[in-house]
Amino acid sequence: xxxxxxxxxxxxxxxxxxxxxESFAAEHGVEVQVAFRSDHVALNAHLATALHGGAAYxxxxxxxxxxxxxxxxxxxxxxLIDTAELAVLQPAAVELCRVRGALKCLPRNIDARLLFVxxxxxxxxxxxxxxxxxxxxxxxTAAASGSAGYAFPTRDSGLFGTFYExxxxxxxxxxxxxxxxxxxxxxxxxxLEWLMEVSTSPGLTPPQMIADAWxxxxxxxAFRAREVAVVGDWPGYYGLLAAEQGLxxxxxxxxxxxxxxxxxxxYAGCHAWAIPLDASDVQVSLLLLQxxxxxxxxxxxxxxxxxxxRADVSMPVGHPLDARRAELLRLTVVDDLLTFPPxxxxxxIEAAAAVMLRxxxxxxxxxxxxxxxxxx
Numbered sequence: 001x002x003x004x005x006x007x008x009x010x011x012x013x014x015x016x017x018x019x020x021x022e023s024f025a026a027e028h029g030v031e032v033q034v035a036f037r038s039d040h041v042a043l044n045a046h047l048a049t050a051l052h053g054g055a056a057y058x059x060x061x062x063x064x065x066x067x068x069x070x071x072x073x074x075x076x077x078x079x080l081i082d083t084a085e086l087a088v089l090q091p092a093a094v095e096l097c098r099v100r101g102a103l104k105c106l107p108r109n110i111d112a113r114l115l116f117v118x119x120x121x122x123x124x125x126x127x128x129x130x131x132x133x134x135x136x137x138x139x140x141t142a143a144a145s146g147s148a149g150y151a152f153p154t155r156d157s158g159l160f161g162t163f164y165e166x167x168x169x170x171x172x173x174x175x176x177x178x179x180x181x182x183x184x185x186x187x188x189x190x191x192l193e194w195l196m197e198v199s200t201s202p203g204l205t206p207p208q209m210i211a212d213a214w215x216x217x218x219x220x221x222a223f224r225a226r227e228v229a230v231v232g233d234w235p236g237y238y239g240l241l242a243a244e245q246g247l248x249x250x251x252x253x254x255x256x257x258x259x260x261x262x263x264x265x266x267y268a269g270c271h272a273w274a275i276p277l278d279a280s281d282v283q284v285s286l287l288l289l290q291x292x293x294x295x296x297x298x299x300x301x302x303x304x305x306x307x308x309x310r311a312d313v314s315m316p317v318g319h320p321l322d323a324r325r326a327e328l329l330r331l332t333v334v335d336d337l338l339t340f341p342p343x344x345x346x347x348x349i350e351a352a353a354a355v356m357l358r359x360x361x362x363x364x365x366x367x368x369x370x371x372x373x374x375x376x
Contacts, residue, residue, distance in 0.1 A: 001284070002280070003032065004030055004031070004032050004033065004059060004285065004288055005035045005055075005058050006032060006033070006034055006035065006036075006057055006288075007034075007036035007037070007046065007047065007055070007057050007060045007061065008034055008037050008043070008060070008061045009037070009038070009043050010038050011039055011217065013234075013239065013305070016239070016300055016303075016304045020292060020296070020297045020300055023291070024288055024291045024292075028287060028291075030284060030288075032288065035057065036050070036057075039217075041156045041215075044066050047060060047070060048070075048347070051074070051276055052073050054278070056278050056279075056280065057279070058279045058280055058284070059273060059275055059276075060274055060275075061108070061274075062273070064269040064270040064272055064339075065269045065339075067097065067272065068342045068346060069343075070104070071099040071102070071104045073278075074104045074275065075276070075282060076102040077103040077275070077289075080275075080286050081290075085290070085293070086103075088310050088312055089293075089310060089311070090110065090333075093110055096270050096339060098342075104274060105272035105273060106273050106293045108271040108272050108293070108309070109235070109270065110307040110309055111236070111270065111306075111307070112234075112267075112329065113268075114233065114253045114254065114329065115231070115232055115233075115253065115255070115256060116231055116232075116233045116241070117229065117251065117252040118223065118250060118251060119250050119252055120250055121147060121149075122141055122229050124252065126254075128256075128257040129257060129258070130257045130258065131169055131194060131257050133257065134150070134230070135194070135201070139203075139204045146203075147229060148204065148227060149204045149205070149229045150198060150228065150231070151205055151219045151222055151223070151228045152195070152214075152232065153216055153218075153219055154209055154210045154214050156215065156351070156354050157350055158214075158216050160353050160354045161267040162232070162267070163188075163191050163195065163353070163357055164338065165256070165266065165267045166194055166195065167188045168187075169191075169256075169264075169265050170187040170190045171187045171260035171261055172185045172187020172190075175341045179343050181353075181376050183371040183374045184371050187260075188371055189367050189368050192360055193367045196360055199361055206222060206227060206228060210361050210362060216233075219233070220233050220240070220241075223241075224240060224247060226250075235305045235306050235307050236304065237305065238325065239304035239305040240305075242319070248320075248322075249321075252321070252324075253324055253328055255331065255332060255336065256336065263336065264332070264336040265338040268332075268338060269339060269340065270309065273292050273293065293310075298310045298313040302314070302316060303316055315329070345376070349376045352375060353374050356370040356373050356374045
């Protein structure tokens with residue numbers, strides 16, 4: 001049987017999945033050929049044309065926020081996946097993978113950020129009471145330590161997601177109940193002004209953060225290198241942190257600050273697996289999908305730091321920070337998730353907004369002017 005051709009998200013925080021591909025090949029005698037692997041931005045751009053352009057992938061990795069844009073070229077899984085297989089998955093994660101009621105992908109994990117704190121720079125009792133408190137207190141931390149106090153992504157989906165969180169924290173909504181986008185509310189202006197102020201406050205953020213267009217990789221790496229006191233980091237990077245000798249001893253985790261409406265707002269979704277309509281043999285693709293969604297694969301992901309969607313798989317605990325992180329992620333998933341409307345044009349909205357958000361960070365225009373120029 002010919003190898004299965006797949007397209008997957010890549011990076012040090014994801015590539016442990018190679019072991020799962022190898023175990024599938026050993027069990028079923030079918031090689032898994034990774035024909036495309038790149039970061040989330042590049043993968044999504046590739047799939048936007050590849051899925052309907054004859055790429056003939058047998059399986060792809062996707063994300064719950066992007067799958068509505070890809071749904072026309074993906075198999076609906078309701079008639080392929082037994083209900084018993086779905087019953088072990090977090091119901092909310094499964095719902096995020098539905099498009100107009102049809103299950104278009106299976107969730108791989110639940111992705112939501114916590115704040116990671118370097119104890120060498122920030123006192124153990126520090127809890128950010130609000131985003132303004134975070135700004136002011138970490139400015140003092142930066143001045144006292146000589147290291148940056150805070151960092152955030154300054155391009156693409158990383159910048160947009162951070163802006164989305166802050167808009168909600170300041171009492172606003174980027175989308176109305178009908179899914180229509182509005183970037184001109186006072187809360188949206190406050191959110192972008194906050195990012196602009198933080199990024200220009202002397203010493204508070206790394207000087208290269210905007211110029212070098214940092215993404216999640218650079219933010220996480222800066223924290224692990226002890227160059228930044230506090231960052232919001234995703235679960236998938238935790239395995240890289242845990243692998244650094246002694247770093248778990250020097251780190252704390254805390255939840256996001258409470259917003260204007262008395263709750264936290266953490267931009268979140270699910271990485272997922274999907275089967276394209278032009279898969280060569282949907283039943284063999286289904287075998288790989290089930291293998292990637294089984295407990296064994298979920299345990300591999302959990303060992304790397306990801307939050308499993310399976311009720312029968314827990315995050316491993318081998319250090320006090322592991323336990324604290326697992327508990328705070330559990331609370332975040334229950335109480336704090338800020339998800340996105342299932343819009344077919346969501347990738348285009350996100351991309352258009354990110355361009356203007358970045359323009360404001362670069363000083364090309366005011367916050368209000370940037371937001372008013374977003375065309376969706």
